[in-house]
Amino acid sequence: MPSKQKIVYVCNECGAESPKWLGRCPQCGEWNTMQEETVSVDKSSAVSRMAQAALLHDVRAVPLTSVEVKDTRRSSTANGELDRVLGGGIVPGALILIGGEPGIGKSTLVLQMALTLPSRVLYVSGEESVGQIKVRADRLCPGGGDNCMVVSDTMIDRLAQHIDDTHPEIVVVDSIQTVQTERIDSLPGSISQIKECTAVLMHLAKSRNLPIILIGHINKDGQLAGPKVLEHMVDVVLQFEGDRNHLYRILRGIKNRFGSTNEIGIFEMMGCGLREVVNPSEMLLSAYAGGLSGISVAAAIEGLRPFLIETQALVSTAAYGTPQRSAMGFDVRRLNMLLAVLEKRAGFKIASKDVFLNLAGGIKVQDTALDLPIAAAIISSGTDIAIQQGVCLAGEVGLSGELRPVSRVEQRISEAAKLGFRRIIIPEQSRFAVSDKLTIQIERAAQLSDAFRLLFA
Ligand code: TYD
Ligand code: MG
Numbered sequence: 305m306p307s308k309q310k311i312v313y314v315c316n317e318c319g320a321e322s323p324k325w326l327g328r329c330p331q332c333g334e335w336n337t338m339q340e341e342t343v344s345v346d347k348s349s350a351v352s353r354m355a356q357a358a359l360l361h362d363v364r365a366v367p368l369t370s371v372e373v374k375d376t377r378r379s380s381t382a383n384g385e386l387d388r389v390l391g392g393g394i395v396p397g398a399l400i401l402i403g404g405e406p407g408i409g410k411s412t413l414v415l416q417m418a419l420t421l422p423s424r425v426l427y428v429s430g431e432e433s434v435g436q437i438k439v440r441a442d443r444l445c446p447g448g449g450d451n452c453m454v455v456s457d458t459m460i461d462r463l464a465q466h467i468d469d470t471h472p473e474i475v476v477v478d479s480i481q482t483v484q485t486e487r488i489d490s491l492p493g494s495i496s497q498i499k500e501c502t503a504v505l506m507h508l509a510k511s512r513n514l515p516i517i518l519i520g521h522i523n524k525d526g527q528l529a530g531p532k533v534l535e536h537m538v539d540v541v542l543q544f545e546g547d548r549n550h551l552y553r554i555l556r557g558i559k560n561r562f563g564s565t566n567e568i569g570i571f572e573m574m575g576c577g578l579r580e581v582v583n584p585s586e587m588l589l590s591a592y593a594g595g596l597s598g599i600s601v602a603a604a605i606e607g608l609r610p611f612l613i614e615t616q617a618l619v620s621t622a623a624y625g626t627p628q629r630s631a632m633g634f635d636v637r638r639l640n641m642l643l644a645v646l647e648k649r650a651g652f653k654i655a656s657k658d659v660f661l662n663l664a665g666g667i668k669v670q671d672t673a674l675d676l677p678i679a680a681a682i683i684s685s686g687t688d689i690a691i692q693q694g695v696c697l698a699g700e701v702g703l704s705g706e707l708r709p710v711s712r713v714e715q716r717i718s719e720a721a722k723l724g725f726r727r728i729i730i731p732e733q734s735r736f737a738v739s740d741k742l743t744i745q746i747e748r749a750a751q752l753s754d755a756f757r758l759l760f761a
Contacts, residue, residue, distance in 0.1 A: 309342055309343070309489065310342070310343060311340060311341070311342055311343075312340075312341055312343055313325050313326065313338040313339065313340055313341070314338065314339055314341050314494070314495040314496065315329040315331065315332060315334065315337045315338055315339075315495075316337050316338075316339055316495060317329060317332050317334045317337045318331050318332035318334070319495050319499070319533045320332065322338065325338055325340070326338050339494070339495070341490040341494050341495065341496050342489040342490055343488060343489070343490065343496050374513075377396075378390070378391070378392045378393030378394060378395055378562075379393050379394050379396075379423065379473075379515075380392075380393045380394075381393060381394060381417050381421065382417065382420045382421045382422070383413075383416070383417050383420070383580065384580050384582070385555060385569030385570060385571060385580045385581070386413070386417060386555065386569055388567045388568075388569050389542055389555050389556070389557050389567050389568065389569045390540065390542075390557075390560070390562075390563065391557075391560055391562055391563020391564060391567070392563065394474065394515045394517075395515065395539075395562045396513045396514070396515060397509050397510050397512075397513040397514060397515060398509065398515045398516075398539045398540055398561075398562065399502075399505060399506050399509045399515075399516050399518065399537070399538045399539050399540070400515065400516070400517045400518065400538065400539065400540040400541075400542065401480075401518045401519075401520050401534065401535070401538040401540065401541045401542070402414065402517060402518070402519050402520070402542045402543075402544060402555075403519075403520045403521070403522050403541065403542070403543050403544065403558075404521070404522055404543060404544030404545060405521070405522050405545075405548070406521055407548055408544050408545065408546060408548060408553065409544065409553055409571070409573055409578060410478075410479075410519045410544050411429075411431070411432070411440070411478055411519065412440070412444065412573075412577055412578055413544065413555075413571070413578055414427070414476050414478065414517055414519065415427065415437065415440060415441060415444060415452075415476075416444050416445065416577050416578060418449070418451075418452045418474075418476060419441055419444055419445040419448040419449045419452055420445060420448065421451065421452075421474070422451065423451060423473040423474060424451045424452075424453065424470070424471065424472045424473050424474075425451060425452050425453065425472055425473070425474045425475070425476060426453045426454075426455070426466060426467065426470050426472035426474070426475045426476070427452060427453065427454045427455070427476045427478070428454075428455055428456075428457055428463065428466065428475065428476065428477050428478065428483075429454065429455070429456050429457075429478045430456070430457065430458040430477075430478065430479060430482030430483045430492070431478055431479060431482050432456065432478075433456050434454050434455065434456050437454050437456075438454075443575075443576060443577070444576060444577040445577075453470040453472060458482055458483050458484055458492060459483070459484065459485070459486070460477075460483045460484065460485045460501045460504050460505070461485055461486055461487075461504075463475075463477075463504070463505075463508065464508060467508070467512070467514070472514070473514070473515075474514075474515050474516075474517065475508075475514060475515070475516045475517070476516075476517045476519070477505065477516060477517070477518050477519065478519045479518075479519040479520060479521060480498055480501060480502065480518050480519065480520045480534070481493040481498070481520065481521050483497075483501050484497050484501065485497065485500050485501055485504060487500065488500050498534055499533055499534070499537075502518070502533075502534055502537050502538065503537070505518060506537055506538070518538065520534065522543075535558070535559065538559075539560075539561040539562065540557070540559060540560045540561065540562065541557075541558040541559040541560075542555055542556065542557055542558065543555070543556045543558050544556075545667075545668060546666060546667060546668075547632075547633075547666030547667075549666065550665060550666025550667075551572050551573050551574075551665075551666075552570065552571070552572055552573075552581070552587065552665040552666060552667050553570070553571040553572070553573060553578065554568050554569070554570055554571075554606070554667055554668070555568065555569035555570075555571065556568050556607070557607075566607050566608050567607045567608055567609075568606050568607035568609060570584050570609075570667075572587070584609065584611040585611045585612040585613075585719065585723055586723075587665060588611060588612065588613040588614060588664045588665045588667075589601065589612055589613070589614050589664070589723070595690050596690055597684045597685050597687070597688045597689055597690045597691075598616055598617045598618055598619070598681055598682075598684050598685030599614060599615070599616050599681060599684065599690070599691065600614075600615050600677040600678070600680040600681040600684060600691050600695075600696075600697060601613070601614055601615070601677065601695070601696040601697070601725070602614075602615055602669075602671075602673065602674050602676075602677035602678075602696065602697060602698060603673070603696045603697065603698040603716035603717070603719060603720050603728060604669055604671045604673055604674055604698070604716075605671055605673065605710075605711065605712050605715060605716060606669055606670065606671055610712070610715040610716050610718075610719035611719065612696055612719060612720060612723055612725070613663060613664055613665070613667075613669065613674075614663075614664040615634075615661070615662070615663055615664075615674065615677050615678050615681045616661070616662045616663075616664070616681060617659065617660065617661050617662075617678065617681035617682040617684070617685045618658075618659070618660040618661075618685055619654060619657050619658070619659050619682055619685040619686040620657060620658050621656070621657060621658070622656055622657060622658045623658070627655070627656055627657055627658050627659070628658045628659075628660075629643070629658070629659050629660075630659075630660050630661070631660075631661040631662075632661065632662045632663060632666070633662065633663030633665075633666065633667055633668050633669060634661055634663055634668075634669065634674065634678065635670075638675070639659070639661055639678070641703075642675060642678060642679050642682070642701060643655075643659060643682070645679075645701055645702075645703060645704075645705050645752070646679060646682065646683065646752070648705075649704060649705030649752065649753075650679075650683075650705055650752050650753055650756065652683060652686060654682070654686060657686070659682060661678060661681070661682075671710075672700040672710065673698040673699060673700060673710040673711075673716070675699060675700050675701035676697045676698060676699030676700070676701060676707060676729070676731075676752070676755060677696070677697040677698070677699075679701060679752060679755075680697055680755065680756070680759055683756060683760070684759075684760075687760070689760050691759055691760075692727075692759075694724070694725050694726035694727065695725065695726065695727045695728070695729070695759065696720045696725050696727075696728050696729075697728070697729045697730075697755070697759075698710050698713070698716050698728070698729075698730055698731075699729070699730060699731045699749070699755065700731070701752060705751055705752045705753065706750065706751055706752075707731035707732065707733075707749055707750060707751060707752065707754075707755065708731060708733070709731050709733045709734040709735070710730070710731065710734065713730055713734045713735075713736040714736045714737065714738050716728070716730075717730070717736070717738055717742065717744060717746060718738065718742065720744055721742045721743055721744040725744055726743075726744060726745060727744065727745045727746075727747060728744055728745070728746055728747070729747045729748075729749055729755050729758055729759065730746065730747070730748060730749075731748065731749065731750070732748045732749060732750035732754075733750075734748070
């Protein structure tokens with residue numbers, strides 16, 4: 305029942321509103337992001353209703369010690385990796401957003417969870433028909449799904465009815481970009497629809513103490529499509545990432561009001577759904593027999609998990625005037641920084657060379673301890689000298705070519721030892737205490753050049 309309508313221009317990057325069209329968003333500074341939207345200035349919108357309800361509430365400050373904690377027991381999702389990222393399971397009343405590029409496997413992940421969970425799940429899909437969901441479910445978990453209720457619906461206003469009909473313990477909404485509410489005139493996926501629908505979901509989750517998992521798509525820049533307010537409104541934001549042409553997927557915690565965001569979950573996409581990867585090192589070390597130049601092994605940590613990952617570099621003479629630099633799974637700006645350090649501080653002439661870098665498994669690693677192994681792979685490729693097998697490295701490289709200490713060295717060392725590595729090269733200043741029983745030889749280097757001497761001498 306929209307009463308009055310007006311036209312506003314909304315930035316599709318940050319959600320800023322303006323009464324006039326502008327070429328550049330005054331809030332986030334992005335160009336060509338302002339879109340026309342019709343919004344109703346109706347007081348019955350969920351956002352304003354929530355604000356009204358809050359005003360009527362008797363709100364008073366109380367001593368923290370007298371606050372009673374509501375039930376925050378977590379329920380398991382029957383998926384070890386998902387539980388790990390959520391901080392142990394789902395908290396009642398939590399609104400959880402899972403973001404990721406189209407086709408990365410978000411629907412597969414949540415449907416698989418819905419099918420294996422003993423508690424009742426309501427799966428609301430605005431993207432697929434119930435028939436399509438059934439076909440997928442049969443592939444993921446043949447014969448399962450007794451507790452999974454499905455409905456194909458895009459009207460968020462009917463969700464409360466669906467919940468009353470089915471009494472679920474968890475609700476899944478796939479996806480926020482396809483659902484809409486009648487109260488707003490703009491199309492599904494527009495900023496005002498996303499804002500309003502999220503407010504409705506938030507209200508449902510909190511008022512019924514019912515966890516809701518929301519799926520969201522990511523735009524080409526890797527940002528969640530829709531305004532930043534979406535991320536602010538929900539309790540938990542998880543990002544599902546990976547290279548669609550590779551098998552491995554990482555689920556990363558971006559925000560968590562109920563736990564830390566340090567953990568990551570690793571999955572492998574199989575013909576019958578996603579498999580939890582409990583031991584990531586084994587998949588990230590390809591079975592190369594040694595003797596090839598340009599390959600090094602990094603003792604990395606992502607989240608709280610140590611794993612060994614193979615890094616590959618290829619240095620070749622530039623075919624064109626401007627050398628190319630490309631990096632898969634690693635920040636290309638950081639690669640450029642490493643190349644400049646190698647050129648200036650270690651004396652390697654690579655300014656006129658093409659440099660290509662690749663991390664195994666198609667995953668993105670943010671750990672700065674990859675600097676040293678990557679620099680070593682580049683030098684190994686440039687000089688065509690292979691790094692010995694059974695050697696791994698960890699170290700951050702500073703601008704003057706010094707090696708800076710990295711976090712959790714003990715864990716890196718014991719992971720390398722566990723996988724049968726003979727030597728690990730770490731920064732001189734790293735402080736740690738490891739048991740003497742380790743079979744791995746620990747070598748320290750203060751500068752890049754020291755590390756290269758240990759590797760290539
Ligand atoms: P999907 O969950 O539909 O992605 P999203 O919801 O993030 O858009 O997953 C899509 C891809 O996953 C699809 O391209 C095929 C692949 N896939 C498998 O490889 N194995 C499977 O068992 C399933 C269900 C999907
Ligand atoms: Mg999907």
